[in-house]
Amino acid sequence: MPPDALLLQPIACFAGTLKLPGSKSLSNRHLLLAALAQGATTLSNLLDSDDVRVMVAALRELGVRIDGDPVTGSVTVQGRGGPLPGGTHRLHLGNAGTAMRPLTAVLAAGTGDYRLEGVPRMHERPIGDLVAGLRQLGAHIDYLGREGFPPLRLRAAGLHGGRAAISGRTSSQFLSALLLAAPLARGDVTLVIADELVSRPYVHMTLALMERYGVRVREADALHFLVPAGQRYRAPGALLVEGDASSASYFLAGAAITGGTVRVEGCGTDSLQGDARFAEVLARMGAQVRWEPGAIEVTGAGGALRAVDADLVDMPDAAMTLAVAALFADGPCTLRGIANWRVKETDRMAAVSTELHKLGARTEVGPDSLRVMPPARLRSASIETYNDHRMAMAFSLAACGGVPVTIQDPACVAKTFPTFFEALAQLTAGDGAVTLAAPGAGEGS
Secondary structure: OOOOEEEEOOOOOOOEEEEOOEOHHHHHHHHHHHHHOEOEEEEEOOOOOHHHHHHHHHHHHOOOEEEEEHHHOEEEEEOOOOOOOOOEEEEEOOOOHHHHHHHHHHHHOOEEEEEEEOOOOHHHOOOHHHHHHHHHOOOOEEEOOOOOOOOEEEEEEOOOOEEEEEEEOOOOHHHHHHHHHHHHOOOOEEEEEEEEEOOHHHHHHHHHHHHHOOOOOEEEEOOEEEEOOOOOOEOOOEEEOOEOHHHHHHHHHHHHHHOOEEEEEOOOOOOOOHHHHHHHHHHHOOOEEEEEOOEEEEEOOOOOEOOOEEEOOOOHHHHHHHHHHHHHEOOOEEEEOOHHHHHOOOOHHHHHHHHHHHOOOEEEEOOOEEEEEOOOOOOOEEEOOOOOHHHHHHHHHHHHHOOOEEEEOHHHHHHOOOOHHHHHHHHOOOOOOEEEEOOOOOOOO
16 A cells, blocks of 8 residues: 655755656657557556556457556557457546547547546546547537536547637647547538647647648647548557656756756657756756757756746646745746636645645745745655646655655655655765655645
């Protein structure tokens, strides 16, 4: 049984090299595209995490043959060469947005009767913009609970194509899901973002992967996308899943805070992920950054980090890392472009602000921003994680402040990085930084 709490003793220095686990966003996109493609695809460095296991289990339930297991980091997917098999299925997708959103779209493009549901928090995460877009393309989808939220019932009879206009303000996953399903429609599909698009790099990631699987999308401009009919996904053979840039952010920030040097391998200048650019923010805060096509190395300058005012709309996950790193800045830091924190695994705007207060910081919350005013000295605290993996990982950095920090429910990191605390111990070796604590142990506020 995993411990109810994990006590982190003060961390003096981050140093070393870490091979990154596969990206969650890329892993689940690859799995779905491989299932739709003609031929077999072998994926290596696939992330072994709760969200990826949810996708693998759902695809197997739908009749897709997947040989191997994510725990080994390698699977072979026997593609269906088109829409997924029909039938009647009830899919439980946990709290995996990267499974719920794209599967909704792809299943609507086929035939069958489906019920898609998740944990209670998933039923609080909006999906209305995606459903509206799919209905414009001919889908039959009903809400089984609150309007605009899962659970859903799909009575799928394919998509006729045409034009769909949706909002892009809440999540880029809605546009990505529509793009992934569009080649399965009977006619051309034009997708229009009616306002603005958050987390744009995730859409670029989707387009890049679609091209690797043989489908091209025409971008008339940044808000208009045309997917010509008649295209089919084709298996690319063997692919390596890029390392997770969001996971990299914790260790790179640890180096910047403590004056150490950390090298992460698996993503770099060639990365498809917007979170890889988090290293640029660390450079603005005084760290030295060295880039390679498949690696990033950060060396901290020692002393306080420089305060920044940063627009993080393209890296909302790494923005949480910055919120905690702001505790070690020489003045207030302002994080902008993070309104969609409120609809993530928890309401991250409220959660991050609450836990920063425990550590002695003051915060100002805006509609789209968070201002963090660091304390003169950090307080020891017991950090509530709200069953949110990124709360646990980001707030582990608070242990760099010379006080012990207790992370409640550390097992929640299994959603995307089950071995996070082992990696943390590896890069802080010699500090004795990671020790198991009894439930409720550690000093709190």
